Amino acid sequence: MTDQDILDESSDTISIYIEENREWVENIFQLVFELKRKYGRSIRKKEIVRLLESEEDRSKVSEAYLYLQNKKENLLDSALYEDFIKMNDLRENDFLEKLLYPQERLKTFVDKVRSLCVPITYFSGTTQTSYEEPIKNLTEKIIELESSENIELFMKKYKGFLKRLSSNFLDKGEILNIESTIKDKLIGKRIKRTQINTLLTSLEAEILSKMISEKKIHVILENDVLIFQTEIKDEESDVVSSSVLLSPKNFKEESD
Amino acid sequence: MEENHLEQSIDSNEIAEENNFLPSSISDEEKGELFRELTTILSRKWIKDKVTVFGCSELDLLLATRFDVQTLRETIEEYKSFVQILGLNVIDYDMEGEKWYCLRSSNYAPSDLQSSELIVLGTIIAFLESDKQKPITTEKIKEKLVVTGRMKEYLVDNSLRILTRLGYIRKKQNEWEYNYRTYIEFGDEEKDKIVEEFRRI
Numbered sequence: 001m002t003d004q005d006i007l008d009e010s011s012d013t014i015s016i017y018i019e020e021n022r023e024w025v026e027n028i029f030q031l032v033f034e035l036k037r038k039y040g041r042s043i044r045k046k047e048i049v050r051l052l053e054s055e056e057d058r059s060k061v062s063e064a065y066l067y068l069q070n071k072k073e074n075l076l077d078s079a080l081y082e083d084f085i086k087m088n089d090l091r092e093n094d095f096l097e098k099l100l101y102p103q104e105r106l107k108t109f110v111d112k113v114r115s116l117c118v119p120i121t122y123f124s125g126t127t128q129t130s131y132e133e134p135i136k137n138l139t140e141k142i143i144e145l146e147s148s149e150n151i152e153l154f155m156k157k158y159k160g161f162l163k164r165l166s167s168n169f170l171d172k173g174e175i176l177n178i179e180s181t182i183k184d185k186l187i188g189k190r191i192k193r194t195q196i197n198t199l200l201t202s203l204e205a206e207i208l209s210k211m212i213s214e215k216k217i218h219v220i221l222e223n224d225v226l227i228f229q230t231e232i233k234d235e236e237s238d239v240v241s242s243s244v245l246l247s248p249k250n251f252k253e254e255s256d
Numbered sequence: 257m258e259e260n261h262l263e264q265s266i267d268s269n270e271i272a273e274e275n276n277f278l279p280s281s282i283s284d285e286e287k288g289e290l291f292r293e294l295t296t297i298l299s300r301k302w303i304k305d306k307v308t309v310f311g312c313s314e315l316d317l318l319l320a321t322r323f324d325v326q327t328l329r330e331t332i333e334e335y336k337s338f339v340q341i342l343g344l345n346v347i348d349y350d351m352e353g354e355k356w357y358c359l360r361s362s363n364y365a366p367s368d369l370q371s372s373e374l375i376v377l378g379t380i381i382a383f384l385e386s387d388k389q390k391p392i393t394t395e396k397i398k399e400k401l402v403v404t405g406r407m408k409e410y411l412v413d414n415s416l417r418i419l420t421r422l423g424y425i426r427k428k429q430n431e432w433e434y435n436y437r438t439y440i441e442f443g444d445e446e447k448d449k450i451v452e453e454f455r456r457i
Contacts, residue, residue, distance in 0.1 A: 118365070120358055
């Protein structure tokens, strides 16, 4: 008996076996087809099939190659095996990614988005370029204040910070108005140096400073007393002009 | 009568001269001047209706140069090859139906955005790309980023504000959508990659 004869015989027996189990073969093909569909969809949607389930599926079709005959069926079988491998890769990668800290994962996400972005180039205009120390530093501090007294104390202490900052833009008319009120308040009066702080708001103080530098108002200091004048005598006109720094304490009016 | 006739003929001559003002009739020197001005115009960043915009609209260019559309586009084509040597690209984008031109580096350029803004923008892109039907509200973004403890709420709010001002996103009836700048700076492939990466955070 030659080798060829043995081969022929064995193939004969297999084919007879398959002939007998035609229905069984169809079932196997159906199973392979359905699993291929399931894994194909899962991989496309990046949904992970659990290891146990995947192993069970694999053992179900591990001997399917014995029953599948034509080329199309064999191709489907090999494609299913490829999907098993891909699913395994996906599962492992997912597991490894979960070992990273969430902040690090965010950071890699940021780097990825940054590298994918091709920004517009500009050479003129306002820039917003600033170096940053991101996310890490942004922590909140919760201050526990139990009694209402404490809260009041807190508010008093941090009054300056709690006040909303705003920049005022005044038009010419408003400035003229303020100038006239300053003149009403100050001209021709003798005011103590310590008193002036309570008399003016910070806005008025600023405008007063401006008026002095523009020589609309003249100030003379006489032994701790300030004299405000609009006109000045000739012999006094050579005084050195200087800027004035005032620190008004008149908060109440300002908030109005 | 004669004077009138003369005036008319002068007028028609002037009109003819204006119409003849084509790129072929521009001398090299004038062209150099024009290109220099175009670089200045297209590389500027300014604010229009509280949103940052870049470059110049086609209509403004037409008004400034007094070209017709065809001539302007030809000039810009020529200008494109001129700035390509410098590593810049002229790109056009659509803003509320109007065509705008601006410059973009063909290589790498630093982004305007900081980390927190990139996270929020990436989140919005990932949400919008994975399911275009679902509306993206601020709550949804916060659900993903704030509730899970990744970011602070004020940081998200601030980032959204900055992104809106810089022209990346805009709000329409409580839902976020792309503004012109996202279309320029992120291609379709890049968006897909962002979706892929977003799955991992």
